[in-house]
Amino acid sequence: MRHLSCPACGSRVFFENYVCLACGAQIAFSPEAGLMAPLWGDGAVPACGNRSQFVCNWATSDGETMCRACRLDSVIPNLSFAGNLDRWRRIEQAKRRVxxxxxxxxxxxxxxxxxxxxGLTFHFLSADLAAAPVMTGHDSGLVTLDIAEADDAVREHRRAEMREPYRTLVGHFRHELAHHYFERLVLNSNDIQACRLIFGDERADYQEALQRHYQNGAPGDWQQHFISAYASAHPHEDWAETFAHFVHIVATMDTALDLGFADELSGRIVDPYTTEDFDALIEAFLPITAKVNEINRSMGQPDMYPFVLSEEVKGKLHFIHMIVARNARARSDAARAPEPVG
Ligand SMILES: [Zn+2]
Ligand SMILES: [Zn+2]
Ligand SMILES: [Zn+2]
Structure with missing residues (x-):
C-alpha cells in the first residue's frame, strides 16, 4: 500500500481511516484516483452507502449508492445476530484491500x-443460518465466504487443524478471485495449453482430487513443486494458490518500497503491480521477507512470510506475472486507442 495523505492537512493517513487523526477531516478513499479525498469542501467526493455503519470508508462514483467494492455484494451477513456487524466490517476491510x-x-x-x-459477486454466509454447510469457494464469479473466518479464534483453529502456515481474510479473497481470473484471462485464451503444461489439466475430476488430498495429504516432496500443500490437491487450486501468492508479493513489495525498506535491487521496480521485470521483483522481495521474519521472531511472533519459493514455483509465478502484465498492457492500449471515425 502506498503512502496516503490527508487532503486537508497533508498528514499521513491509513487505507482504513475514516477521519484524519491530525486535523479531524472526514476522508474517503477514492478507488479510481487511488487517493484519500475529502467528504466536504473543495474536491469533495460522495461517500459509499456503507459508511454509516463504519463498514466502508470508500468514495462512490458514477451516481452509484455503493462504492466499487460494496457494489459486488449480493448477500451480506444477517446483522440482527450479535457480532455479525463486526465480522462484516473485518470482511469488507480485507475485501477492499484486495x-x-x-x-x-x-x-x-x-x-x-x-x-x-x-461478473463478480459475493455471498457472505453464516453456517448457523444456512440450510447446508457453508463452503468458502468460487463458482463462475460467485465468491462465497463463511463469515466465521472473520473470527480470529475460529480461523486460527482451522489454520492449525489444516496445518496451514498462513490463513487470513485477505488471503481468502486473493485466492477466490484468482479462480475468477483463471476463467476470465486463461480458460478461453491461447494460454490455456501452456497453463495446463505448467499447472496440470484442470479438467481432472475436482471432487475426487479433493477427497484424495484430504485422505492422503500432500505428496512428501510438495515443497519442490507447489507454493502450499493445498496447491497440490488439483490444478485449479495450484493456480489459485500461486496467483494469490503473486498478489501477496506485489502488495508487500509495494508497501516495502513506499516505506523505504528496499535495497538497490528495488531500483529496477517503479510500481510492483505493473512492473515488467519479474526477476527484479523476486530478487528484491526475498531479502525483505528474510528481514521482516527476523523482526517478527524478535517479538516472539510467527514468521510474516512462512513460505519457500522453489525454482518450479518461481516459474509458475512468472507465468502468472506474464498473463497479468499482458492483460494490463492490452487494457491500457485499448484505453489509449482513438475512437473509430465514421
Ligand atoms: Zn488532516
Ligand atoms: Zn463501499
Ligand atoms: Zn480454491
Whole structure:
C-alpha cells in the first residue's frame, strides 16, 4: 500500500481511516484516483452507502449508492445476530484491500448484473443460518465466504487443524478471485495449453482430487513443486494458490518500497503491480521477507512470510506475472486507442 495523505492537512493517513487523526477531516478513499479525498469542501467526493455503519470508508462514483467494492455484494451477513456487524466490517476491510490490488494490477472488477451475468459477486454466509454447510469457494464469479473466518479464534483453529502456515481474510479473497481470473484471462485464451503444461489439466475430476488430498495429504516432496500443500490437491487450486501468492508479493513489495525498506535491487521496480521485470521483483522481495521474519521472531511472533519459493514455483509465478502484465498492457492500449471515425 502506498503512502496516503490527508487532503486537508497533508498528514499521513491509513487505507482504513475514516477521519484524519491530525486535523479531524472526514476522508474517503477514492478507488479510481487511488487517493484519500475529502467528504466536504473543495474536491469533495460522495461517500459509499456503507459508511454509516463504519463498514466502508470508500468514495462512490458514477451516481452509484455503493462504492466499487460494496457494489459486488449480493448477500451480506444477517446483522440482527450479535457480532455479525463486526465480522462484516473485518470482511469488507480485507475485501477492499484486495479489490484495490486487482485494480492496480489492471484487472477488471465488474459486478454481476443482468447485462454481465459472469461478473463478480459475493455471498457472505453464516453456517448457523444456512440450510447446508457453508463452503468458502468460487463458482463462475460467485465468491462465497463463511463469515466465521472473520473470527480470529475460529480461523486460527482451522489454520492449525489444516496445518496451514498462513490463513487470513485477505488471503481468502486473493485466492477466490484468482479462480475468477483463471476463467476470465486463461480458460478461453491461447494460454490455456501452456497453463495446463505448467499447472496440470484442470479438467481432472475436482471432487475426487479433493477427497484424495484430504485422505492422503500432500505428496512428501510438495515443497519442490507447489507454493502450499493445498496447491497440490488439483490444478485449479495450484493456480489459485500461486496467483494469490503473486498478489501477496506485489502488495508487500509495494508497501516495502513506499516505506523505504528496499535495497538497490528495488531500483529496477517503479510500481510492483505493473512492473515488467519479474526477476527484479523476486530478487528484491526475498531479502525483505528474510528481514521482516527476523523482526517478527524478535517479538516472539510467527514468521510474516512462512513460505519457500522453489525454482518450479518461481516459474509458475512468472507465468502468472506474464498473463497479468499482458492483460494490463492490452487494457491500457485499448484505453489509449482513438475512437473509430465514421
Ligand atoms: Zn488532516
Ligand atoms: Zn463501499
Ligand atoms: Zn480454491
Amino acid at each position: 479489490v484495490h490490488d486487482f485494480m492496480r494490477l489492471g484487472l477488471p472488477i465488474e459486478a454481476r448484473n443482468s447485462a454481465n451475468p459472469g
